[in-house]
Amino acid sequence: MCPKQGRAATLFDKRYLYRLFTKISYSLRAANGGSILPAxxxxxxxxxxxxxxxxxxxxxxxxxxxxxxxxxxxxxxxxxxxxxxxxxxxxxxxxxxxxxxxxxxxxxxxxxxxxxxxxxxxxxxxxxxxxxxxxxxxxxxxxxxxxxxxxxxxxxxxxxxxxxxxxxxxxxxxxxxxxxxxxxxxxxxxxDTRSTYSRVPPEGAQFTSASTLASIMRPDESGRHLVIVMVEGWGVPVGETEEAIFQRAWNRPEWRDRYEVTHGAVPFYGSTTSGELRELCGRYAAYSHVGQFAEDCLPARYRKAGYETSAYHGFSRNFFSREQWYPQIGFDEFAFRDDLAGRGVSHCDGVFAGACDREVPALITQRLKHADAPQLVYFLTLNTHLPIKDDPALGTDDCRLGGHAWASANPQLCRLFLLQGQLADALDAMAMDPDLPPTDVLVVGDHFPPFFDRNDRSRFQPGVVPWLFLSSRDRSPTVIAGADDPEAES
Structure with a gap:
C-alpha cells in the first residue's frame, strides 16, 4: 500500500506512519498470539x-x-x-x-x-x-x-x-x-565536544597565526628585543566567572602606559608542537617535516638579521625531538629542564614534572638587560599541562579563585587559572621592569585546554586559542646598530 500523493499525505506524514505502524502491530499480534515478537x-x-x-x-x-x-x-x-x-x-x-x-x-x-x-x-x-x-x-x-x-x-x-x-x-x-x-x-x-579535538585543519582552511597578525614573522628595522611565550593549554573562556579571572590576569591597565596592546584569538589544530610550528614557522605542519621549510621560520629569519636566538622549555630536551628540530628552525641556544635547574630554577612536580614556569621570565629579563645584540627569546611553558595536581610546591593546594563555591566545584579549572595567573604575574614583572630595554612580547596559546570533563571543556570557546601582543612604545634601537651576527652556541 502506497501513500497518496500530495501535501496532505506523504511517506513522512506522521498520521500516515501512525496508521501504518498500527496495522503492522495488529497483524503481528494476530499471527503470534498477542505478542509482537514471539519467544x-x-x-x-x-x-x-x-x-x-x-x-x-x-x-x-x-x-x-x-x-x-x-x-x-x-x-x-x-x-x-x-x-x-x-x-x-x-x-x-x-x-x-x-x-x-x-x-x-x-x-x-x-x-x-x-x-x-x-x-x-x-x-x-x-x-x-x-x-x-x-x-x-x-x-x-x-x-x-x-x-x-x-x-x-x-x-x-x-x-x-x-x-x-x-x-x-x-x-x-x-x-x-x-x-x-x-x-x-x-x-x-x-x-558537544567533538570540535575541541581538532587535530588537522579542514581542507582549504585559511592559515592564521598570532605571529602573522602581530606582524612579527619578519624583523623590522627597530632592532627591539622580541619575546614569544607559548602558554600550554591556554583557552578562551566563555563562562562569566572564568572570563573575569582571565581578564584580571591578562588585561592589565598599566601595560598600556608602556606598550601598545592588541589581542585576539586564532584557530588551533593538533598538539603543542603543531602550535609551535604555527607561530614559529607560519604553517600547519608536523615537526618531522621542518627540514622542508626551516629557512622560512621566524627564528631563522631573525638570526639572519643579526639577532641572537634562544629557546626555553622546562621539560625534557628529547621530548618530541625538540633538541633536534629547534636548531633546524634557527635557535642557536636552548635551555631545557636540566639546564634551567642548573641556573637555579626550582622544580615543579606534576604529571609533567619540570622547571617552574613562574621563574623563567626572570632569567629572560636578565638576558635582555645584558645583551650586546638584539634578542629573540622563545619560552614554551609547561606547568599548566593537564591534569594539574593539588601540590603545595605549585601553589595549587588551596586554590580560592572565583570564590569558595566556584573553586570547590571546579578544582581543575581553579588550578589551571591559578598557574596561568602566576605566569601572568611573572611576565608583568618582566614587561614592567624599568631597566628592561625596548622589547616586544607576544603571548599565545598552543591548544585548547584538554580537560577530561565535558563540563570543564564547555567553559572555553572551541577551536581557538587567545593571543596578546605588547608592542613597546619606545621605538629606539635596543642595542647599537650594526652588531655582528652571534656565534652559535651548542
Whole structure:
C-alpha cells in the first residue's frame, strides 16, 4: 500500500506512519498470539548477543564510559573494529582470535591517547616516550582510567575467543545493525565536544597565526628585543566567572602606559608542537617535516638579521625531538629542564614534572638587560599541562579563585587559572621592569585546554586559542646598530 500523493499525505506524514505502524502491530499480534515478537523469533534467536558483548562492548567499555565526561569521538575506530571483529569471530582457532582482539585493543588505546592529547596519529614512535616522560600514574584520573581499561580488556580477552560463530546470514546483518547503533551512540555522546579535538585543519582552511597578525614573522628595522611565550593549554573562556579571572590576569591597565596592546584569538589544530610550528614557522605542519621549510621560520629569519636566538622549555630536551628540530628552525641556544635547574630554577612536580614556569621570565629579563645584540627569546611553558595536581610546591593546594563555591566545584579549572595567573604575574614583572630595554612580547596559546570533563571543556570557546601582543612604545634601537651576527652556541 502506497501513500497518496500530495501535501496532505506523504511517506513522512506522521498520521500516515501512525496508521501504518498500527496495522503492522495488529497483524503481528494476530499471527503470534498477542505478542509482537514471539519467544522463538528469528531476530532474537539470530542476534549475536555474546559477540556484541565480548567482542565490541566490553573491550571498549573504558572508552564508552568517557562519553559521560566528554571523551573524544571514536566512530572511525569502532567501525574498523567491528568489521575485523565480525571476521575474526568466525575463525575456528582460539589463540588467533585472542591475538587479533589484543591488537584491536592496543590500536584503540593508541588512537584514544593520541586524540586525547592532540598527538600525531601517524607517529607511532612518539607514544611510548610520551607516556614514559609524563609519568601518568601521578594522576588519580589516569590511575582509575588505566584500571578500568585493564579490567575490561582482560575480561574481553578471556571470553571473546570462546564466543560461538554466527548461526546464520541474519546474524551478520544484526551484527552490522548493532554496530551502527554503537556508532550512533558515540556520535551523539561526543557531539558537544567533538570540535575541541581538532587535530588537522579542514581542507582549504585559511592559515592564521598570532605571529602573522602581530606582524612579527619578519624583523623590522627597530632592532627591539622580541619575546614569544607559548602558554600550554591556554583557552578562551566563555563562562562569566572564568572570563573575569582571565581578564584580571591578562588585561592589565598599566601595560598600556608602556606598550601598545592588541589581542585576539586564532584557530588551533593538533598538539603543542603543531602550535609551535604555527607561530614559529607560519604553517600547519608536523615537526618531522621542518627540514622542508626551516629557512622560512621566524627564528631563522631573525638570526639572519643579526639577532641572537634562544629557546626555553622546562621539560625534557628529547621530548618530541625538540633538541633536534629547534636548531633546524634557527635557535642557536636552548635551555631545557636540566639546564634551567642548573641556573637555579626550582622544580615543579606534576604529571609533567619540570622547571617552574613562574621563574623563567626572570632569567629572560636578565638576558635582555645584558645583551650586546638584539634578542629573540622563545619560552614554551609547561606547568599548566593537564591534569594539574593539588601540590603545595605549585601553589595549587588551596586554590580560592572565583570564590569558595566556584573553586570547590571546579578544582581543575581553579588550578589551571591559578598557574596561568602566576605566569601572568611573572611576565608583568618582566614587561614592567624599568631597566628592561625596548622589547616586544607576544603571548599565545598552543591548544585548547584538554580537560577530561565535558563540563570543564564547555567553559572555553572551541577551536581557538587567545593571543596578546605588547608592542613597546619606545621605538629606539635596543642595542647599537650594526652588531655582528652571534656565534652559535651548542
Amino acid at each position: 522463538n523469533s528469528a531476530i532474537l534467536r539470530d542476534f549475536p548477543a555474546r559477540w556484541f558483548l565480548f567482542w565490541l562492548v566490553i573491550p571498549n567499555a573504558a572508552f564508552m564510559l568517557m562519553w559521560f565526561v566528554g571523551g573524544p569521538p571514536m566512530v572511525p575506530v569502532f567501525a574498523l573494529w567491528a568489521v575485523i571483529a565480525i571476521v575474526a569471530a568466525q575463525l575456528p582457532w582460539t589463540w588467533p582470535k585472542r591475538l587479533i582482539l589484543a591488537g584491536l585493543i592496543c590500536y584503540a588505546a593508541f588512537y584514544y591517547v593520541c586524540v586525547l592529547f592532540n598527538l600525531d596519529i601517524g607517529k607511532f614512535d612518539s607514544l611510548l616516550p610520551f607516556l614514559l616522560e609524563i609519568q601518568p600514574f601521578r594522576s588519580p584520573e589516569y590511575i582509575v582510567a588505566f584500571a578500568v581499561f585493564v579490567a575490561t580488556a582482560g575480561l574481553a580477552l578471556a571470553k571473546a575467543p570462546h564466543v560461538r560463530r554466527f548461526a546464520s546470514p541474519m546474524s551478520y546483518c544484526l551484527a552490522v545493525l548493532g554496530t551502527m547503533g554503537l556508532l550512533t551512540a558515540d556520535y551523539i555522546a561526543t557531539k
